[in-house]
Amino acid sequence: MAARPKLRIGVSSCLLGQKVRYDGQHKRDDFLTEVLAPFVEWVPVCPELELGLGVPREPIRLVGRPAAPSLVAERSGLDHTEAMRRFAERRVAELAREDLSGYVTKKDSPSCGMERVRVHPAKGGPPRREGVGAFARVLMEAFPLLPVEEEGRLNDPALREGFVERVFAYARWKAAVGEGMTRGALVAFHTAHKLALLAHSPAAYRALGARVGGLRKGAIRADVEAYGAGLMAALKVPATRGRHVNVLQHAAGYLRDRLPAADRKELEESIADFGRGLVPRIVPLTLLRHHVRSQGLEYLAGQVYLDPDPKELMLRNHA
Numbered sequence: 001m002a003a004r005p006k007l008r009i010g011v012s013s014c015l016l017g018q019k020v021r022y023d024g025q026h027k028r029d030d031f032l033t034e035v036l037a038p039f040v041e042w043v044p045v046c047p048e049l050e051l052g053l054g055v056p057r058e059p060i061r062l063v064g065r066p067a068a069p070s071l072v073a074e075r076s077g078l079d080h081t082e083a084m085r086r087f088a089e090r091r092v093a094e095l096a097r098e099d100l101s102g103y104v105t106k107k108d109s110p111s112c113g114m115e116r117v118r119v120h121p122a123k124g125g126p127p128r129r130e131g132v133g134a135f136a137r138v139l140m141e142a143f144p145l146l147p148v149e150e151e152g153r154l155n156d157p158a159l160r161e162g163f164v165e166r167v168f169a170y171a172r173w174k175a176a177v178g179e180g181m182t183r184g185a186l187v188a189f190h191t192a193h194k195l196a197l198l199a200h201s202p203a204a205y206r207a208l209g210a211r212v213g214g215l216r217k218g219a220i221r222a223d224v225e226a227y228g229a230g231l232m233a234a235l236k237v238p239a240t241r242g243r244h245v246n247v248l249q250h251a252a253g254y255l256r257d258r259l260p261a262a263d264r265k266e267l268e269e270s271i272a273d274f275g276r277g278l279v280p281r282i283v284p285l286t287l288l289r290h291h292v293r294s295q296g297l298e299y300l301a302g303q304v305y306l307d308p309d310p311k312e313l314m315l316r317n318h319a
Helices: 030-039 047-051 081-095 134-142 157-178 183-192 194-200 202-213 221-236 241-253 261-275 282-294
Strands: 007-012 040-045 060-063 070-073 100-105 117-120 128-131 148-150
Touching: 007 157, 030 040, 040 081, 047 081, 070 081, 081 134, 100 157, 134 148, 157 183, 157 221, 183 194, 183 202, 183 221, 194 202, 194 221, 194 241, 202 221, 241 261, 241 282, 261 282
Parallel strands: 007 040, 007 100, 060 117, 100 148
Antiparallel strands: 060 070, 117 128
């Protein structure tokens, strides 16, 4: 089997162990540097260091209205808002050429934080956790489909799985578009992602299916762009245990008339055990994959839900 090509993912430099923080330290993250690293090529960015603020440096913070805060040095009061905006626009333009499939930011950072960053009132008082880092805001506005997550949230197994799933899905989507998206290719892409979409949002699956089914002769660029946006939005909806059970049962239905009674019962029980939280999802998935391949069911074998990303990440091993 050919080695899976490494995906390029942007990351706050301090999370890789680089001593670039304001205090000269780092925030090395074990999942990123030890577990995920073999499968990705990191593109590190430290907005504050690259802006020229140095290490160590005076801490900065967001001040003012959460929707449009200023970026201000804590002690001196120097305003870095405009300088950071110009830098961020230039750096994001450079990142557009890096073919990124995702981005991991440093939580709580006034430059990199994805959400709930402290914003301090201009005239004093307690901060409000309603801000977005000055660099992260420009990044996410420029790449609205790009999967972005904070390292702190990646400690949650479900959020971690969801982020990695979106990263690989985004990479597949970009590759498909890059090869030249035709009606047939879009239908095939949607078909392969049926079970994955159903696990996240049955409503989105139906809406995307209607768009694909309603394609007419002529240019489809607008439909392709709308599908890509809908795909990434759907995958951002948290998949629930109940929807996973429904998807597994739906897939098992294709095997109902093909398996001996004992094998059907074993598969049904493994799905039920997962639904009760007794076993991780990898148990019924592995069993389902085995039967799908032994029975030669090409439709199910082509579903990314059954084999979406590197098994070494063990994303489906939590109950």
